[in-house]
Amino acid sequence: MIPEIEKATPQEIQAFQEGKLKELIAYLSENSPYYRRVFRNHKISTSDINTLSDLTKIPVTTKEHLQHHNDDFFCVTKSKIIDFVTTSGTLGEPVTVGLTDKDLDRLAYNEAISFACAGIQEDDILQLTTTIDRRFMAGLAYFLGVRKLGAGIVRVGAGIPELQWDSIQKFKPTYLIVVPSFLLKLIQYAEAHGIALDTSGIKGAICIGESLRNQDFSLNVLAEKIRSKWNIELYSTYASTEMSTAFTECSEQRGGHHHPELIITEILDEHDRPVPPGEEGELVITTLGVEAMPLLRFKTGDIVAAHHTPCGCGRNTLRLGPVVGRKKQMIKYKGTTLYPPAMGNLLNDFSEVKSHVVEIYHNAIGTDEILIKICAPKASDTLLAQIRDHFRSKLRVSPTIELCSREEIQQLQLSKLGRKPIGVIDRR
Numbered sequence: 001m002i003p004e005i006e007k008a009t010p011q012e013i014q015a016f017q018e019g020k021l022k023e024l025i026a027y028l029s030e031n032s033p034y035y036r037r038v039f040r041n042h043k044i045s046t047s048d049i050n051t052l053s054d055l056t057k058i059p060v061t062t063k064e065h066l067q068h069h070n071d072d073f074f075c076v077t078k079s080k081i082i083d084f085v086t087t088s089g090t091l092g093e094p095v096t097v098g099l100t101d102k103d104l105d106r107l108a109y110n111e112a113i114s115f116a117c118a119g120i121q122e123d124d125i126l127q128l129t130t131t132i133d134r135r136f137m138a139g140l141a142y143f144l145g146v147r148k149l150g151a152g153i154v155r156v157g158a159g160i161p162e163l164q165w166d167s168i169q170k171f172k173p174t175y176l177i178v179v180p181s182f183l184l185k186l187i188q189y190a191e192a193h194g195i196a197l198d199t200s201g202i203k204g205a206i207c208i209g210e211s212l213r214n215q216d217f218s219l220n221v222l223a224e225k226i227r228s229k230w231n232i233e234l235y236s237t238y239a240s241t242e243m244s245t246a247f248t249e250c251s252e253q254r255g256g257h258h259h260p261e262l263i264i265t266e267i268l269d270e271h272d273r274p275v276p277p278g279e280e281g282e283l284v285i286t287t288l289g290v291e292a293m294p295l296l297r298f299k300t301g302d303i304v305a306a307h308h309t310p311c312g313c314g315r316n317t318l319r320l321g322p323v324v325g326r327k328k329q330m331i332k333y334k335g336t337t338l339y340p341p342a343m344g345n346l347l348n349d350f351s352e353v354k355s356h357v358v359e360i361y362h363n364a365i366g367t368d369e370i371l372i373k374i375c376a377p378k379a380s381d382t383l384l385a386q387i388r389d390h391f392r393s394k395l396r397v398s399p400t401i402e403l404c405s406r407e408e409i410q411q412l413q414l415s416k417l418g419r420k421p422i423g424v425i426d427r428r
């Protein structure tokens with residue numbers, strides 16, 4: 001099930017998106033208090049926006065705009081909203097996003113084609129190992145997508161490896177929807193309880209929240225670790241509540257595919273100018289077909305690179321590489337620019353390190369410092385020296401490393417809404 005537009009030529013895809021963009025501008029001019037104001041203040045009329053490159057005439061929308069003018073982004077009355085969700089608010093206050101009946105259909109379509117992209121078919125059963133409630137959009141999207149695809153779903157929810165394995169054995173799911181590091185917990189549980197991984201019936205995992213690959217699409221340390229124990233296919237996905245759209249890997253596993261009927265993507269530099277093709281920049285999106293809270297040139301805060309070559313799967317849509325990091329968490333460290341995920345990835349190389357939190361702060365002279373707090377019950381001076389050497393050779397930085405108890409780390413990782421644990425604490 002590949003939508004026709006995804007097999008079209010890049011020129012056809014662009015023309016298609018330009019038609020959708022014009023519809024969006026007309027819709028916003030009619031219904032969005034926020035964008036009506038932007039258009040008025042910048043003297044933009046609907047006839048000014050005809051091509052994708054015309055987008056640069058419109059100011060970008062930031063997370064702060066969403067936070068400060070949340071209600072003004074709604075294009076429909078509250079009575080039309082069916083589902084209320086909030087963004088995770090890992091950086092600042094959470095934003096409320098509402099979905100109408102039509103938006104829920106769009107979300108279902110998005111997730112169905114995303115699952116299909118990863119090769120999931122009608123006779124597959126997916127086990128959901130993440131939460132479906134807690135004002136989260138993702139869990140509901142998975143459910144709706146599975147239903148639309150005609151596949152099956154077991155909603156186990158987050159945690160509880162025992163219940164996960166009970167469900168795997170009882171319902172024989174073929175795929176897991178899972179945070180990759182939780183796969184390690186499932187493996188540990190299976191090993192401790194004599195459960196055979198090879199005959200579990202699981203073919204693959206739709207992975208969320210953590211990166212699986214390096215920028216060249218090779219598996220990162222975490223993914224290697226999983227694959228060395230459990231030979232299942234790992235598919236990366238990238239999505240967010242604001243986008244209401246997912247970028248999911250296909251069988252080629254070379255980046256998450258763009259769905260041109262759902263979203264327009266731009267990759268911009270720090271001056272909000274498009275970067276040359278293939279270079280890293282901030283992902284900026286424009287939603288298509290969203291009724292309640294459409295977004296125009298929304299800055300996601302995520303640094304990624306787009307890949308434009310046609311894909312072996314038959315789709316000609318662009319693919320997003322692994323998220324390099326969050327723009328706000330960019331660290332300038334003695335002339336080097338880096339992002340926290342790269343540090344987490346390096347720490348995964350040390351099996352002695354059970355958990356960790358990266359803290360970033362400004363030192364007395366106002367430059368960035370990195371403090372890595374690790375829980376490593378069997379740590380020796382040699383281990384700490386090895387970690388420091390590893391950082392020096394791979395990232396050219398040598399952060400301060402502090403040993404902490406398991407409880408201290410857990411306390412730091414606690415997030416307000418009980419979603420995924422916090423890995424980075426930015427004190428700048």
Ligand SMILES: [Zn+2]
Pocket residue numbers: 250251252257311312313314315
């Ligand atoms: Zn592909």
